[in-house]
Amino acid sequence: MGMDATQQSDIEQIVEMVRLLAPAQRRLLQRRLQVSGLWDTETLLTDQNRLRIAPALGGQFPVAPVASPASPASTLESPPPVQGRPAAAADAEYHSPIRGHLVVAAASSDEADAPTTPDPHQMMPLPGQAPEQPIQIVFDGGSQGNPGRGYGSFAIDWPGQPQQIIRPQFGDNVTNNEAEYDTLIAALETVLRKLSDQGIVANSAKVQIRGDSLLVINQVLDKWKCNEDRLRVRRDRARSLLSRFGASQLIHHGRENSVRVLGH
Numbered sequence: 001m002g003m004d005a006t007q008q009s010d011i012e013q014i015v016e017m018v019r020l021l022a023p024a025q026r027r028l029l030q031r032r033l034q035v036s037g038l039w040d041t042e043t044l045l046t047d048q049n050r051l052r053i054a055p056a057l058g059g060q061f062p063v064a065p066v067a068s069p070a071s072p073a074s075t076l077e078s079p080p081p082v083q084g085r086p087a088a089a090a091d092a093e094y095h096s097p098i099r100g101h102l103v104v105a106a107a108s109s110d111e112a113d114a115p116t117t118p119d120p121h122q123m124m125p126l127p128g129q130a131p132e133q134p135i136q137i138v139f140d141g142g143s144q145g146n147p148g149r150g151y152g153s154f155a156i157d158w159p160g161q162p163q164q165i166i167r168p169q170f171g172d173n174v175t176n177n178e179a180e181y182d183t184l185i186a187a188l189e190t191v192l193r194k195l196s197d198q199g200i201v202a203n204s205a206k207v208q209i210r211g212d213s214l215l216v217i218n219q220v221l222d223k224w225k226c227n228e229d230r231l232r233v234r235r236d237r238a239r240s241l242l243s244r245f246g247a248s249q250l251i252h253h254g255r256e257n258s259v260r261v262l263g264h
Contacts, residue, residue, distance in 0.1 A: 096185040130205035131159035141179030150174025152183030153262040181234035188241040
């Protein structure tokens with residue numbers, strides 16, 4: 001049944017009242033609606049439950065304008081730029097080699113310590129705006145055999161939305177370290193795709209990434225050398241993707257934390 005003229009007029013008045021609110025007032029209203037259950041939050045991709053999507057994330061993401069210098073108070077840091085070639089060249093050379101379908105799922109309710117509902121203290125951003133808090137990523141990869149069939153998992157906590165876990169497969173002849181890199185790359189591509197789909201400029205967003213691979217994190221941060229060509233091209237791709245965000249932070253955590261969040 002359609003709306004009558006009175007209902008249509010009421011809705012238009014509400015929309016106009018919201019439009020006149022200051023940004024802080026809009027956020028307060030958004031939080032109140034979210035906590036009350038009246039705000040239907042958008043999930044990471046398309047479905048809060050289980051969904052199978054195309055074999056690869058693929059595609060190029062628009063290169064964001066150069067970010068303005070971070071404020072002195074910021075605790076986030078960006079990885080060093082790729083030496084010797086521009087970011088666009090690195091992008092053209094490598095993409096995470098996803099094979100098969102990705103399984104996209106919200107964390108199940110029986111997983112210990114896994115949040116299944118948005119934190120009311122983490123407000124969803126307004127349409128077209130990046131979250132104020134960093135987007136959280138936990139990643140882990142491995143292979144059955146070394147090299148062997150590569151696999152990975154990454155969790156994304158988008159402020160104000162339920163945590164989602166994505167499990168890509170990378171095909172055969174993949175080493176453990178390559179799978180770790182490919183999982184990180186797939187996670188960054190997913191976040192950038194989400195920002196692009198929402199019309200958000202990537203360099204207005206912040207990401208905080210945790211993983212148990214000392215090699216990947218220290219190579220991306222240029223603390224360790226990278227002498228293998230197959231890892232170097234992955235490192236450069238990860239750095240290029242990270243350079244699109246306004247700020248990024250890579251943190252090493254213990255293996256038990258990966259297991260707790262990702263289940264392996």
